[in-house]
Amino acid sequence: MTQIVxxxxxxxxxxxxxGLILAIASKKFHVEVDPKIEKIADSLPGVNCGACGFPGCFGYAEGIVNKGLAINLCAPGGADTVKRIADIMGIEATAKEKKIAVILCQSGGYENTLLRYDYNGIATCKAAVLLSNGPNYCNFGCVFQNDCVTSCKFGAFDIDKNGMRIIIPEKCTGCGACEKACPRNLIKVLPISKQVHILCSSHDKGPEAKRRCGSNTACINCGLCVKKCPVDAITMNNDLAEIDYNKCISCGLCASICPTKAIFDKLDGKRKKAYILEEKCVGCTICAKKCPVNAITGELKQLHKVNTELCVGCGICLQKCPVKAIQWR
Amino acid sequence: MGNIFTLAISAIFINNFVLTRFLGLCPYIGVSKKLDQALGMGMAVIFVMSMASTITWMIHNYLLIPFDLVYLQTIAFILTIATLVQFVEMVIQKMAPSLYKSLGVFLPLITTNCAVLGVSIININESLTFIESILHGIFAGIGFTVVLIIMAGLRERLDKSPVPESMKDLPISFILAGCMALAFLGFAGFNI
Known part of the structure; x- marks a missing residue:
């Protein structure tokens, strides 16, 4: 018995x-931690997604308090979190615009992808692209092993009947995890206000791109959108049209003219039309000159009219009118 | 006196804990990037080793042997070392926050550092006296520090030298460690 006891x-x-020694020491050598750090860490989402550049939420909280980092780096938290942190730190809230992930490829389903061979290897995109440049015919397209879906910590991906990934806008926080996960760089995190996207990433030459694309929606670098864009936001970069989102006004003109429907306009058909208020219009002709589709007509010093059939609702005239005589209707 | 000198030369050079006994390799590679960090780590290890030697010797001789519990050696020693390291961590955090930050995760790692447990067990196995045990702990710590500082100095110089891309940082450090071990092997021929 004693041998055990x-x-x-x-x-x-x-x-x-x-234990007693340590307990006394922890009282004696207690180090005050800034209570702000804990408060901020509590108000962060706590998913440790890494969008802010720190490995975890606590690291970012420390960074805000100790290094004075910007308080709007948390993508999943959004405006609410920024406001709470601003309250804790006692500074003005400067919320960033919410961003959302966009998949820049319309292929990648069972029915709309042309395959070179059946891929039965390791079920990750990174492995699939390593095997003779991926199973699909297009060298730039989606290889649909769903690395983006597994990388998402918010369950913002849905997969439809055809096996296509769909981003659920309400759940997407714009953290950028999928952007990093995609080995073909098909996902971009873009401001949510931008509604028009070129959903193709193929740098192949026109006919080649179209031949390889399973959904026939490849950018064939015809350059129509470049010519049509009223704000010169589209450039042809290495056989692929690209939108400069700093300039883009989401007018949708490029989408309406694209021959292969590579450009997708979320607002298509939902846009409002411009309407000129009779009592305010001074007949300066500025709107008529600026209209990219010549939908506004009128003589100098006379009331101008909008041809609602031609109007695409780009909103340029609203900005340009010096007397604010144009409204959405 | 001669005995102590022998002990010192033996612990620091001939039976160096890192390069001859191959104990405590984790901090040896991990904390040898900067000279001041290495010095801080070395000091922490010297302190922990000497304290551990003192207390574990007392526990072994006044607690474990009288009650015939020598088979509990490892548990009792690990418990002691873990407490010591926690204590040192708290003190350093309070007294020298910058050192605490630069040591980072390696300070808690001394807890599981085999060099500290090693020195305690070697003290018992070689049946050193109380004073000898304390001195052995200090000398072992100094040996560790010397090697760590030499390594840190070499690695600081390596940063500025043209190392092939694939060999940068860790690979070249391992080769360096091997060369240092070979050099210390030369001390094995000493006859004191």
Whole structure:
């Protein structure tokens, strides 16, 4: 009996003594941690997604307090979190615009992808693209092993009947995890206010791109959108049209003219039309000159009219009118 | 006196804990990037080793042997070392926050550092006296620090030298560690 009890007592009392020493030491050598750090860490979402550049939410909280980092780096938290942090830190809230992930490829389903061979390897996109440049015919397209879906911590991806990934806008926080996960760089995190996107990433030459694309929606670098864009936001970069989102006004003209429907306009058919208020219009002709589709007509110093059939609702005239005589209707 | 000198030369050079006994390799590679960090780590290890030697010797001779519990050696020693390291961590956090930050995760790692447990067990196995045990702990710590500082100095110089891309940082450090171990092997021929 003593053989069991004695060691128990001795090791137990050793532990007790050490515990007491540590307890006293922790009181004596207590280091005050800034309470702000804990408060901020509490108000962050706590998903440790890494969108802010820190490995975890606590690291970012420390960064805000100790290094004075910007408080709007948390993508999943959004405007609410920024406001709470601003309250804790006692500074003005400067919320960033919410961003959302967009998949820049319309292929990648069971029925709309042309395959070179059946891929039965490791079920990740990174592995699939390594095997003779991916199973699909297009060298730039989606290989549909769903790396983006597994990378998402918010369950913002849905997969439809055809096996296509759909981003659920309400759930997407714009953290950019999928952007990093995609080995073909098909996903971009873009401001949510931008509604028109070129959903193709193929740098192949026109006919080649179209031949390889399973959904026939490849950018064939015809350059129509470049010519049509009223704000010169589209450039042809290495056989692929690209939108400069700093300039883009989401007017949708490029989408309406694209021969392969590579450009997708979320607002298509939902746009409002411009309407000129009779009592305010001074007949300066500025709107008529600026209209990219010549939908506004009128003589100098006379009331101008909008041809609602031609109007695409780009909103340029609203901005340009010096007397604010144009409204959405 | 001669005995102590032998002990010192033996612990620091001939039976160096890192390069001859191959104990405590984790901090040896991990904390040897900067000279001041290495010095801080070395000091922490010297302190922990000497304290651990003192206390574990007392526990072994006044607690474990009288009650015939030598088979509990490892548990009792690990418990002691863990407490010591926690204590040192708290003190450093309070007294030298910058050192605490630069040591980072390696300070808690001394807890599981085999060099500290090693020195305690070697003290017992070689049946050193109380004073000898304390001195052995200090000398072992100094040996560790010396090697760590040499390594840190070399690695600081390596940063500025043209190392092939694939060999940068860790690979070249391992080769360096091997060369240093070979050099310390030369001390094994000493006859004191």
């Amino acid at each position: 004695l060691p128990g007592i001795i090791v137990g009392s050793l532990g007790l003594v050490y």
